[in-house]
Amino acid sequence: MVKVSQKNKVYIIYDDDLLGVEAENSFSVHYWQQKNSIIGSAQGRGTTWFIQLDKLQAALRHYRRGGLFGKLISDTYLFTGYQNTRSIAEFHLLAHLQKKGVNVPAPIAAKVQRNGLFYQADLLSEKIPNATDLVDILQIRELSQPEYFHIGQEVKKLHQAQVNHTDLNIHNILLDSHGKVWIIDFDKCYQQVGDNWKGNNLQRLLRSFRKELKKRDIHWSEADWLLLMAGYNNINHNK
Structure with a gap:
């Protein structure tokens, strides 16, 4: 079941059946390290962490900019509404594609941390095994x-x-x-x-x-x- 949590300028949408933990904790690498749930990582614009959940493996990604502009403003974006943020939009798009029968990673949770006119974003999605x-x-x-x-x-x-x-x-x-x-x-x-x-x-x-x-x-x-x-x-x- 998809649920929404909104507290202190933090907006989280998540699939409670897949996540299996408190949504507020699920974007903390330290939290997963304490649970010995980190199973690997990959380097791109930042570090993607691979996590073992109860029902599936997941990939935790913090949104970062690329290119020259990304060197100046690495991970903040202009806020124009929660549904327009990159993590929430990707969560909903993955859910739409799943319903249409396209083989895509399952969306597990998406977070937006608002800071005035700007925001930071994270996504937890399925890591496709093997x-x-x-x-x-x-x-x-x-x-x-x-x-x-x-x-x-x-x-x-x-x-x-x-x-x-x-x-x-x-x-x-x-x-x-x-x-x-x-x-x-x-x-x-x-x-x-x-x-x-x-x-x-x-x-x-x-x-x-x-x-x-x-x-x-x-x-x-x-x-x-x-x-x-x-x-x-x-x-x-x-x-």
Whole structure:
């Protein structure tokens, strides 16, 4: 059950069934360390902490800016309403995609700490177990025709849910140990009506394959893109 807590300029939305602890504690790394629940971490713009909950593994992320501007103002954003904040928006978008049957991490909890005209944000979402992104896989081996087909299907499901993934690339597409395709990282993504934007989304994904081919010499060729698009265009005919 999704609940909301709002105290002293701190707004938290959370899935009580998945979280299993007091929502106010769930964004404290120290709290999880005391419970011996930290199972790992990853470095990006900041540190993402991986946490073992009772029902699933989770990833705790503090929102940080990138680029030159991020060096000046690392983790604060202009407040224009709680529902417009990055963590709350991503929480709701993940919930929407889950309802539409897209394989995305489950949203567990999102926090906004308001400070006058600005805010800071955190998100706790599911860590997909035994999953690897396409870049890492393609450095080791080629993907099979069914794997490309399933990737295309999942992207089509994303688009049928009318969600524009503004950073759709092969770092944000995972395969788990059962061959299931997952799409991750929905910060700054949004629902969008119509179809005109979908082609640009696909071109961004294609450019990411080409970029990584030049950068890392991954096991990929232009013909593989046709396999992915076969899945994208036949989602309702080939399950």
